[in-house]
Amino acid sequence: MSKLPRFTAKDYTALKGLQAISDEQITVHLALYNGYVTRSNKLAEQLEAMLGDGKSATAEYQELKRRAGWENNGVILHELYFENLAPGGKGQGGESRFGQAIAKQYGGFDAWKADMLGVAKMPGVGWAVTYFDPSRKVFDNFWIDRHDVGHPAGYVPVVVLDLWEHAWSVYLKPTERAKYLEDFFANVSWTAVDKRGF
Ligand SMILES: [Fe+2]
Incomplete structure (x- = not known):
């Protein structure tokens, strides 16, 4: 057995036919x-x-x-x-287990989404992540600089959104982040999100 862990690349080639994201x-x-x-x-x-x-x-x-x-x-x-992507999305955000939990905390699914979008429009490259803190049993949206800076220790990533321009620059212009955000939300698998540890 190796002392240092290795990754095995997962096969996501079946992830085709997303709405708008080519x-x-x-x-x-x-x-x-x-x-x-x-x-x-x-x-x-x-x-x-x-x-x-x-x-x-x-x-x-x-x-x-x-x-x-x-x-x-x-x-x-x-x-x-x-x-956490599926063609045209899977399940309904607001009605999902996540949607109900987040609505309880934020007072509504849309209030969480507004906060998440605020984070996601941060200038620069990185990630917007909705995390769940298992000790306080609360969610929070974080901006993660690049890949390795800003993760809250011990929290569970629940909704993960790539905000490097390479995530949309093949089918959109680099300046069209707002359109990509719409497309991301049109393709979220809430079923996958619901299986995460919160
Ligand atoms: Fe990426």
């Missing part, structure tokens, strides 16, 4: 996801070899460790993103 867009995005898996595994291999050679306290090792946080989160977030 198949070509998804194909390009999946290629990018596969790159994160490849690089994460390559890093684990390099780090393991260095660990074996007694080089774990070197600056090179530490820098690769830092990079592993970036690459690993690139894999994990993309999987959560692809898995």
Whole structure:
């Protein structure tokens, strides 16, 4: 068994026919996801070899460790993103288990969505994530800078939205984030969201 964990790329090629988000867009995005898996595994291999050679306290090792946080989160977030999408969406946001829980906290599904959209329109590249805090049993929307900065420790990601321009720049202009946000919400699998740990 490897000391450092490896990823196995998941097959999302069946994720086709989304509303507005083109198949070509998804194909390009999946290629990018596969790159994160490849690089994460390559890093684990390099780090393991260095660990074996007694080089774990070197600056090179530490820098690769830092990079592993970036690459690993690139894999994990993309999987959560692809898995909360389905052609034309699945289930109804407001009526889902998530929708009912979020309405209780925010006073309505739309109030949560307004907060999530506020986060999602943040200038820059990153992710908008609705998290659930298992200890206080509350949700909150976070902006995650790039992949590896800003995750609340111990919280469970529930709705995951990719806001790197590569998520829409194949079928839209880079400036058309607002249209992409509409398209994302038209394709959310609330059924998948409901299976997450909240
Ligand atoms: Fe992405």
